Amino acid sequence: MAPAATVSNVTFVCPTRFYISGFSNIPHVTYFYIFLCFLYIMTVVGNVLLLSVIFLVKTLHTPKYMIVFNLALTDLCGSTALIPKVLDTFLFDNRYIVYEACLSYVFFVWIFASVQSWTLVTMAYDRFIAICFPLRYHSIVTKPSIAVILLFAWEIMKAATISNVTFVRPAKFYLSGFSNIPHVTYFYIFLCFVYIMTVVGNVLLLSVIFLVKTLHTPKYMIVFNLAMTDLCGSTALIPKVLDTFLSDNRYIVYEACLSYMFFVWFFASVQSWTLVTMAYDRFIAICFPLRYHSIVTKPAVAAMLLFAWVSILSIISCMVGLLDRLSFCGSLVIQSFYCDHGPTYRLACNDRSLNYIITSIMFAVVICFPPILIVLTYVCIAIALSRIASGEERLKALKTCTSHLILVAVFFLPFLGTNIAVLTSYLHPNARIINSTLTHTIPALLNPIIYSLKTEEVLNSIKKLYKNNKLSNIIVSKKVTSLFWK
Template sequence: MSSLNSTAFSHSPTFLLAGIPGLEKEQFWIAFPFSIMYAVAVLGNITLLVFIKTEPSLHEPMYLFLAMLAFTDLVLSTSSLPKMLSIFWTGSGQIGFLSCLTQLFFIHTFSSVESGVLMAMAWDRYIAICYPLRHSTILSMPVVLTLGSVVLVRGVVLVSPMCFLLRRMSFCQQHVISHSYCEHMAVVKLACGETRVSVVYGLFVAFVVAGFDVTLIVVSYTVILRAVMRLPSTEARLKAFSTCASHVCVILALYIPALFTFLTHRFGQSIPHHVHILVANLYLLVPPMLNPIVYGVRTKQIRDRLVFFFRYKGTSPIPMCIMHRIY
């Protein structure tokens, strides 16, 4: 530990990720459910990507946005979980400054991308319910790809200055990051000298991304709710509500822990630190795990393809040939 402490560093320091401060003994066992959740997230999202790519009937806006979400979840969970598990199981918390910045960049960039994709999916639901006859015209393939590119570029452009600002800082005294991964504010708190610009810019990015996306999501679902309530039959209203229910659950699973983590960093001094870190960890685990389960179970085409695949797996070549002809 003493090798990690100094009065000041003009060069890149080496940090030590603490894991879950206050739960050092318990985190070995906490790693087991975390690893199961990570395995489910990886398997589920890869399965979604494969099915959407190989099934022509899924080459529609809703499923293309779902493929973007699956890819984002893979990057988001993989950029944090392997290192986190190594901390919990082996105590290997050392991470170089550039590696820390790289992890920070991917986590914050793809958190922004995930928020943007959920916003685009809310817009897709709004158009599908309110303008069903014009859905394919409004959300054509070029429009969907442009939206995905804009969301990705937005994340890169907004998060890159965070890394540049941290790269120019000096770090002194304690080099222990009281976190399981390199989170922006956790790293900023270790810097020497003036950090106001980094803190203010971090707040700006959070408000721009969450404020813009949440506003559009709320507006979309408010209009959707009004349109659904005007439907003539109860069955039609229930079907419309069912279509949007899974999306709302995924949105809440992302934004509630994100909001809790954001506010706790700045105003939650009374909240136990291990609670804050656990929620921050679940923020990177729960949405990637839930998304393929929720959308896979509730999407008939994906569910039928999955059932068909496992029903004929391991049987004679004839059914497999039939499957290739069908799909």
């Protein structure tokens, strides 16, 4: 049974006030604060003047001056948040500050400084478009686009600042796993077997693709990427699951839980988009066969895969990083077999709206868009095949897609099934855990088997490697024998 662990039992000590030390042993430091006072007055006058001019003169109501207006506003607010309180603290020797006031002080100083920083980035973007794409400047840099960029900067900086100001982080989470299932140990032994076979299968496939030069093609670059993410994803998940439940180490440190979540979701997401890249490869091969080798090149595939890795890295980092702005002041029991994002962020007791938005984006990017794109790709392939007169040629072209279709079905159907069941009806936690476990592990096991058994090129390459290895062993043994008799 999981203990009723709460954060209040871990660490939660709030002081009534803090003491701000300021300078130490500097004579005539009062003159510095008088200089700050003068600086603040000039800042207010200058920025209010600039804001008024931009607001009143309609010719300055352009995207460029929207950014300047935002910078002037944050300069004014940032200085107002900081300098008057500094003057009050040290000129009037009010160095004690109440705990809540201190948090508010930190929040406003940091949020305006952070927004200033990203406003300068937006200015750089404006100059980049103006100089590099002058003819397209007015169609790219519009008022709505600048408003969205600035609003996004404010929201992200607000969220990041709140996470640094007030949070309650637990020392550990507790992974619940299955509940009231007899002989559940056999399931974990089965997972152990699945992991061993996954490692063997994917290492074999990676080795064959790496060693056989005829497989150094764009298509097998994608297969190599899929095998690598399968191997890494299984390694990120299964050993920890076995350690957690077979050894009964159900407590997991907060930071380790976030790392665990990051790697599991990252590799699952890359797998998803690798399947989309495979669909693109089949689409070009069947719909544009004469242009295939000029479109699907090694640099093009490498760029697509690299883009997928970097984009997903950014999204997953954002998704996991935003958990740091949550306070966990209730139950610390994660109703899953690993640190899954959904069950973890729902334990938070403060505002989760930003986490919900990034979760929705993540769901769309990983679960919704890839199968939709793959279906659209196969609709185009079906239309192209319907135009082929010969039934034999049609069947031959379709056979090149069977491996990919099996992989897509094995990967996406359980994911979609689980999420649809959760949204439409009640799904028992045990059923969800079993489905999630198999969804994360079985595709990685089946992918190398499908590509080894269903693809002649890989089978022939394995046979070729085996024959070459056998031949080299015979030659070596003959040389050793001849040396021995000499």
